[in-house]
Amino acid sequence: MTTRTVAIGSSVGLHARPAALFVEAVNKAGVPVTICKPGGDPRPANSMLTIMALGAKHGDEVVLGCEADNADAVLDELVALLERDLDAE
Amino acid sequence: MAAVIQGIGVSGGSAFAPAVLVGDPVRPPADEQVVDSDTAASRIREAFEEVAVEIDRRAARATDSGAEILKATAMLARDPGLIEGAIAETGSVGPATAIDRATQGYVDQFEQLGGYFAERATDVRDVGNRAIAAVLGEPSPGVPALDGECVLIARDLAPAETATLDRSKVAGIVTEEGGRTSHTAILAAQMGIPAAVKARGCLELEDGTPVLVDGDTGQVHVDPTGEQVERLRKRAERRTAALADSHGPGSTKDGKAVALLANIGGVEDAVAAGQEDLEGVGLFRTEFVFLNASEAPTVAEQAEIYRQVFEPFGGRRVVVRTLDAGADKPLAFADLGAEENPALGRRGLRLSAERPDLLDAQLEALAIAAADTGADVRVMAPMVALTEEAAWFARRVRENGLKSVGVMIEVPGAALRARHVLEEVDFGSLGTNDLAQYTMAADRMQGELADLLDPWQPALLDVVATACEGAAVNGKPMGVCGESAGDPLLALVLTGLGVTSLSMAPSKVAMVRYALSQHTFAQCQRLAYVARSARTAQEAREAVLAGAASAVTVLL
Numbered sequence: 001m002t003t004r005t006v007a008i009g010s011s012v013g014l015h016a017r018p019a020a021l022f023v024e025a026v027n028k029a030g031v032p033v034t035i036c037k038p039g040g041d042p043r044p045a046n047s048m049l050t051i052m053a054l055g056a057k058h059g060d061e062v063v064l065g066c067e068a069d070n071a072d073a074v075l076d077e078l079v080a081l082l083e084r085d086l087d088a089e
Numbered sequence: 090m091a092a093v094i095q096g097i098g099v100s101g102g103s104a105f106a107p108a109v110l111v112g113d114p115v116r117p118p119a120d121e122q123v124v125d126s127d128t129a130a131s132r133i134r135e136a137f138e139e140v141a142v143e144i145d146r147r148a149a150r151a152t153d154s155g156a157e158i159l160k161a162t163a164m165l166a167r168d169p170g171l172i173e174g175a176i177a178e179t180g181s182v183g184p185a186t187a188i189d190r191a192t193q194g195y196v197d198q199f200e201q202l203g204g205y206f207a208e209r210a211t212d213v214r215d216v217g218n219r220a221i222a223a224v225l226g227e228p229s230p231g232v233p234a235l236d237g238e239c240v241l242i243a244r245d246l247a248p249a250e251t252a253t254l255d256r257s258k259v260a261g262i263v264t265e266e267g268g269r270t271s272h273t274a275i276l277a278a279q280m281g282i283p284a285a286v287k288a289r290g291c292l293e294l295e296d297g298t299p300v301l302v303d304g305d306t307g308q309v310h311v312d313p314t315g316e317q318v319e320r321l322r323k324r325a326e327r328r329t330a331a332l333a334d335s336h337g338p339g340s341t342k343d344g345k346a347v348a349l350l351a352n353i354g355g356v357e358d359a360v361a362a363g364q365e366d367l368e369g370v371g372l373f374r375t376e377f378v379f380l381n382a383s384e385a386p387t388v389a390e391q392a393e394i395y396r397q398v399f400e401p402f403g404g405r406r407v408v409v410r411t412l413d414a415g416a417d418k419p420l421a422f423a424d425l426g427a428e429e430n431p432a433l434g435r436r437g438l439r440l441s442a443e444r445p446d447l448l449d450a451q452l453e454a455l456a457i458a459a460a461d462t463g464a465d466v467r468v469m470a471p472m473v474a475l476t477e478e479a480a481w482f483a484r485r486v487r488e489n490g491l492k493s494v495g496v497m498i499e500v501p502g503a504a505l506r507a508r509h510v511l512e513e514v515d516f517g518s519l520g521t522n523d524l525a526q527y528t529m530a531a532d533r534m535q536g537e538l539a540d541l542l543d544p545w546q547p548a549l550l551d552v553v554a555t556a557c558e559g560a561a562v563n564g565k566p567m568g569v570c571g572e573s574a575g576d577p578l579l580a581l582v583l584t585g586l587g588v589t590s591l592s593m594a595p596s597k598v599a600m601v602r603y604a605l606s607q608h609t610f611a612q613c614q615r616l617a618y619v620a621r622s623a624r625t626a627q628e629a630r631e632a633v634l635a636g637a638a639s640a641v642t643v644l645l
Contacts, residue, residue: 047170
């Protein structure tokens with residue numbers, strides 16, 4: 001399992017529009033990706049509800065995981081997405 | 090074809106829009122059968138998809154922001170976390186129970202997060218409830234996502250449902266059950282949504298049927314003629330024209346002041362009512378401060394809430410009713426146990442007598458907030474029956490430095506002995522809803538008993554008259570804060586009986602002000618005499634309608 005830890009860049013935290021954009025990106029990647037708070041229980045990242053239930057605020061860290069062959073590329077892209085202030089765009 | 094369903098009008102005005110039926114919520118059966126995991130999984134997937142498709146269909150018909158909201162809701166119904174979560178629960182329980190558990194899991198998490206998330210919890214619960222109904226093959230429950238103006242048709246609405254209604258879409262409300270003082274009635278009036286309750290047969294209507302609701306007469310016209318729609322539209326025009334010049338403090342034509350006040354139940358109500366043309370608050374229900382709390386709120390916490398409620402009213406009066414809880418509205422931190430007859434049990438001041446610490450903390454907080462805001466705060470106790478109780482309460486209020494103390498008159502025993510009860514305090518306020526319930530021995534929550542609870546019942550008017558006489562002997566003011574204060578004709582009768590302030594849903598103030606301005610005090614007294622001379626509630630209302638100024642009756 002390849003993992004990445006990233007701090008949420010969106011000023012409103014990871015919900016509403018930023019969460020929707022993230023789920024869209026996960027679905028586009030086409031491989032299973034997990035998400036959790038550091039030390040938490042990894043859950044499928046293709047669910048808006050799961051993402052929102054994390055309650056991740058601006059600056060909070062989340063851990064992404066992926067077991068696919070192209071895990072590095074997929075996670076790099078998702079990390080870059082989460083680092084941006086998606087709400088401002 | 091045109092048909093008329095006769096209900097009880099509880100919130101004035103009229104509405105003409107297609108019917109939208111609110112289904113009864115469906116709960117998973119307690120003895121739901123466990124099915125094999127593959128069957129359960131596919132039934133759960135199908136149920137959520139059915140819900141999503143139904144919402145998509147509405148979204149396609151909706152425009153702009155409505156469609157956006159509906160699409161987001163449909164996404165929830167397709168959320169893999171929710172669907173897989175439900176499937177994961179199916180090992181030991183049936184599919185409906187599994188959906189309920191998965192939904193509740195998210196609802197709990199969102200409610201804990203608060204704010205924005207707490208609002209989403211409602212959406213998740215709604216999607217979950219629909220999926221439960223779908224998996225059981227029952228019709229969809231709850232207020233559906235609305236995509237345009239409509240008249241809601243329901244068995245009854247839960248307080249939470251009514252409170253979260255979208256005022257811009259819900260043009261009217263019709264319920265099969267409920268009564269004059271049920272929560273739906275009170276909240277509809279608060280929100281200014283025309284409503285009729287106890288409209289027997291309204292649940293037979295089909296979604297989309299054009300419906301014309303008259304919230305004054307309680308008539309629900311099914312598929313009305315253009316003429317009927319036109320008649321009510323003209324009445325609305327006449328009203329707007331008549332009320333346009335009606336402003337300022339309430340008084341009779343010859344200048345007898347009758348203060349027009351608002352009933353409020355929270356900070357939002359206070360902010361809204363504070364902007365209205367009215368003279369303050371005649372009933373601030375404080376239960377909301379306590380009902381959802383797991384521990385008794387501290388003095389500081391309460392003071393902050395009361396400050397927010399008082400501020401919008403500047404120097405205007407705010408009459409605060411102290412905590413009115415009991416076995417039907419139990420508090421987590423002051424539960425005295427279940428009672429056979431909660432309405433007749435240890436509630437209101439009787440609870441305060443058992444737990445004076447709660448009352449003292451509330452009075453201290455009210456005194457702090459009053460001093461901070463400079464508001465004209467007056468405090469009254471609910472469910473007072475005895476002169477000794479009034480004296481006990483008055484002493485406690487004054488010890489806390491609050492200047493004005495009163496009692497609710499809602500127990501016939503206190504109304505009959507108002508002469509002595511009012512000696513102990515500065516003012517009285519008739520809670521006509523409970524007073525009717527106790528005078529006629531008829532449960533307010535029992536829709537079938539609505540006729541007994543009719544505020545025009547001559548017996549109730551007699552009890553009110555006696556209470557007013559008792560106050561007058563002491564030179565003390567007596568107000569009314571029940572729903573009858575908001576009925577323009579009854580307001581005339583109450584004024585004639587000697588009532589000096591009327592507290593109601595803010596949306597009703599303008600009509601009452603206008604009705605008062607068209608009658609002298611002597612005319613009000615005459616109408617009161619006419620009403621009390623009647624043998625039945627219906628005759629009382631008809632007699633007053635016939636005797637009132639036509640400038641008012643043409644608007645009804």
